[in-house]
Amino acid sequence: MKKLVDSYKREIEYMRISVTDRCNLRCVYCMPGEGIDLTAPANILRYEELARVVRISADNGIKRFRITGGEPLVRKGIVGFISDLSKIDGIEELSLTTNGVLLSEYALALKEAGLNRVNVSLDSLNRERFEKLTRGDKLDTVLEGLETALRVGLTPVKVNMVVIKGFNDDEIIDFANISKEKPYHIRFIEYMPFNTEEGWQKDKCIGAKEIQERIVAAEELFPVEGGKKSTGPARRFRFKDAPGEVGFISPVTEHFCGSCNRLRLTADGKLRTCLFSDTEINLRDALRDGSSDTEIEKILFQAVKVKPKRHKINEEFFKKTSKTMSLIGG
Ligand code: SAM
Ligand code: SF4
Secondary structure, three states: OOOOEOOOOOEOOEEEEEOOOOOOOOOOOOOOOOOOOOOOHHHOOOHHHHHHHHHHHHHOOOOEEEEEOOOHHHOOOHHHHHHHHHOOOOOOEEEEEEOOOOHHHHHHHHHHHOOOEEEEEOOOOOHHHHHHHHOOOOHHHHHHHHHHHHHHOOOOOEEEEEEEOOOOHHHHHHHHHHHHHOOOEEEEEEOOOOOOOOOOOHHHEOOHHHHHHHHHHHOOOEEOOOOOOOOOOOEEEEOOOOOOEEEEEOOOOOOOHHHOOEEEEOOOOEEEOOOOOOOEEEOHHHHHOOOOHHHHHHHHHHHHHOOOOOOOOOOOOOOOOOOOHHHHOO
């Protein structure tokens, strides 16, 4: 089998696919209150087009696919799409990132369709804060969604908390403690620079090291055996005898670009080789102009060739990406 290897010898084996730029929440760090100008439906890739990209990518060594958005569960037909993807040869893991609002409704159907697991974004356990951050009063619904995901076996269920200084950093320990009660994998993520209404301020980002230190000051954490062999960028730990885990993801303070193994496909059919770079390769046109699978494959290889060595968030002249997270898919 051919493999997608970039100019820095990183083997690309993971693809994140945004299926929509629409969302049923309006998180302040992701989009403005009135929402964003949505992409015309005709410019969003159809499910057949996405499935074709997945098939060709899987033929070229991409083994893990994550479906994201906007909010992927608001796109009609998502369960059927997952079911179609799950039949493609070569896929080892199919996962989905969601805000959890529709999760209790969809979890069982997604599991039966062949989804392996979910990541759920949850930044506060305090109802007022949750509402302030997401501009939606849906905390209870999200918590219900988490429970349902666990019950139907979309596991491990990962809970992603973006830590924002002065907003929710006093909840770090509460979040970590959830892993003592239930087998959730709690993952603390550094607040990242994106093109949002509020704008990113570096001093609102708490480094993963400090987050970890705050937890460890209260109780010891133990590295998870083999945790690093796992595929993702998280450093993984657990409390003694805890059923769940805590993990730390530090895109800002300790970039993990050297082991970055991913490509992103935006909802409007552009390949992005780095979350923080505006370089995009247009795949949509090729998918619609009668290009053969070999030609599509060639575009994948071209994209991988221009994948940058690393991001430049910490450099003086770093320019925030022009697209919001909801368009790129996180
Ligand atoms: N709507 C889904 C959700 O919220 O999980 C999927 C798409 S969302 C864009 C993907 C992830 O990006 C979420 O976990 C969200 O918290 C994260 N995100 C958005 N803006 C961010 C920022 N400025 N810094 C860190 N993470 C961010
Ligand atoms: Fe929607 Fe996810 Fe963006 Fe929040 S982070 S507005 S839930 S896409």
